[in-house]
Amino acid sequence: MRRLAAFRRGRAGVVIPAALLLMLAAEATAHKLPPSVEAVPGLHHEPIQPLSPPEGLDPDKVRLGERLFLDPRLSRDNDMACGSCHDLGSNGADNLPHPKGRTGAGPALNTLTVFNGGLNHRQFWDGRANSLEEQIDFVVTNPGEFATSWPEIVARLRQDPDYGRAFGRLYPDGITAAAIRDAIATFERSLVTLDSPFDRFLLGDAEAISAEAKEGYRLFKDYGCASCHQGSNVGGNLFMKFGVFGDYFADRGDATQAYQGRFNVTGKDPDRYVFRVPSLRLAVLTAPYLHDGSVKTLEQVIRVMAKYQLGYAIPDRDIHCLVAFLQTLPGKYRGRRLGATGGDAERAAP
Ligand code: HEC
Numbered sequence: 332m333r334r335l336a337a338f339r340r341g342r343a344g345v346v347i348p349a350a351l352l353l354m355l356a357a358e359a360t361a362h363k364l365p366p367s368v369e370a371v372p373g374l375h376h377e378p379i380q381p382l383s384p385p386e387g388l389d390p391d392k393v394r395l396g397e398r399l400f401l402d403p404r405l406s407r408d409n410d411m412a413c414g415s416c417h418d419l420g421s422n423g424a425d426n427l428p429h430p431k432g433r434t435g436a437g438p439a440l441n442t443l444t445v446f447n448g449g450l451n452h453r454q455f456w457d458g459r460a461n462s463l464e465e466q467i468d469f470v471v472t473n474p475g476e477f478a479t480s481w482p483e484i485v486a487r488l489r490q491d492p493d494y495g496r497a498f499g500r501l502y503p504d505g506i507t508a509a510a511i512r513d514a515i516a517t518f519e520r521s522l523v524t525l526d527s528p529f530d531r532f533l534l535g536d537a538e539a540i541s542a543e544a545k546e547g548y549r550l551f552k553d554y555g556c557a558s559c560h561q562g563s564n565v566g567g568n569l570f571m572k573f574g575v576f577g578d579y580f581a582d583r584g585d586a587t588q589a590y591q592g593r594f595n596v597t598g599k600d601p602d603r604y605v606f607r608v609p610s611l612r613l614a615v616l617t618a619p620y621l622h623d624g625s626v627k628t629l630e631q632v633i634r635v636m637a638k639y640q641l642g643y644a645i646p647d648r649d650i651h652c653l654v655a656f657l658q659t660l661p662g663k664y665r666g667r668r669l670g671a672t673g674g675d676a677e678r679a680a681p
Pocket residue numbers: 400411412413414415416417429430431432433437438440441442443444445448451453454455456457463466467470471475476477515519
């Protein structure tokens with residue numbers, strides 16, 4: 332039995348990544364490696380790279396974008412902001428299977444975190460928005476979310492002299508849809524969770540993570556998880572079918588239109604059940620899991636991955652190590668390590 336498991340693991344470890352590399356070449360966004368990566372020998376060969384600070388963001392636009400992100404006046408009934416579903420104080424998302432939304436008509440899919448979202452090659456589970464700017468349009472008009480229109484939002488914000496001054500300083504045309512989109516997206520690009528224990532480990536601090544987590548990283552590569560979840564965001568840069576080795580959707584039942592993935596965007600049959608691979612940077616903080624929010628724990632979702640994406644079962648001991656590895660991935664936001672419960676001991680200067 333053990334030999335068989337090892338053989339299958341080895342086979343998957345070689346065969347799947349080879350096929351995926353081709354897709355990667357077509358899909359992945361090229362990221363310039365930061366100098367810190369160049370300085371560590373061999374680091375550029377690793378499938379996961381450390382996050383680097385966002386460059387060239389205007390701090391005044393970041394501030395304005397944050398204010399807009401938290402402003403319920405963007406929604407039709409003044410009762411919902413981006414921050415209502417994307418909690419910046421915890422995980423940049425919520426912990427619901429899917430958000431309630433307006434009048435019970437909210438999104439059917441699980442909320443994705445806004446942290447590190449600027450690194451994704453497309454936005455949303457099905458990648459239907461090509462940029463952070465475009466993503467905002469979907470929220471504005473969605474009847475289950477802001478349920479409004481840009482002219483309405485612009486008219487409303489123009490009544491606020493504070494906004495008038497702030498936009499006037501930063502944008503030649505003052506308050507416009509394009510300026511609002513730009514400010515919010517600029518703020519979102521600032522939401523990079525730097526200095527995680529895993530990034531410190533990658534950059535040469537061998538003590539930054541436990542032996543268990545190191546073993547978890549080895550398994551993550553060995554099992555082939557890293558062929559889909561890779562890059563500095565540990566995902567977010569390619570599309571993959573969910574159910575490579577089995578039909579998750581037949582097993583699940585209830586074939587709701589919302590769960591068809593990229594098929595809903597392209598209408599092409601091969602895109603049915605294809606999803607943008609999610610980032611695992613904050614996975615330990617964003618239960619429940621999957622596009623349908625159906626899986627409650629990380630252990631369980633790793634078993635689902637093993638079965639449907641890799642075609643075998645992973646022993647509990649290895650799952651334990653994989654979880655220990657995933658626990659090292661969240662970094663800091665405003666000097667506080669996300670998900671840290673240790674209070675001041677976990678806090679450090681940004
Ligand atoms: C009612 C809750 C809700 C509100 C309000 C909301 N979101 Fe979301 N957000 C979600 C859900 C659910 C998803 C995933 C939906 C999907 O993929 O179809 C999501 C996805 C995203 C993503 C994609 C992340 C990724 O990894 O692809 C971004 C970026 C985002 N939201 C930003 C915003 C911004 C900016 C606003 C305000 C303009 C906003 N959201 C308002 C629930 C919400």
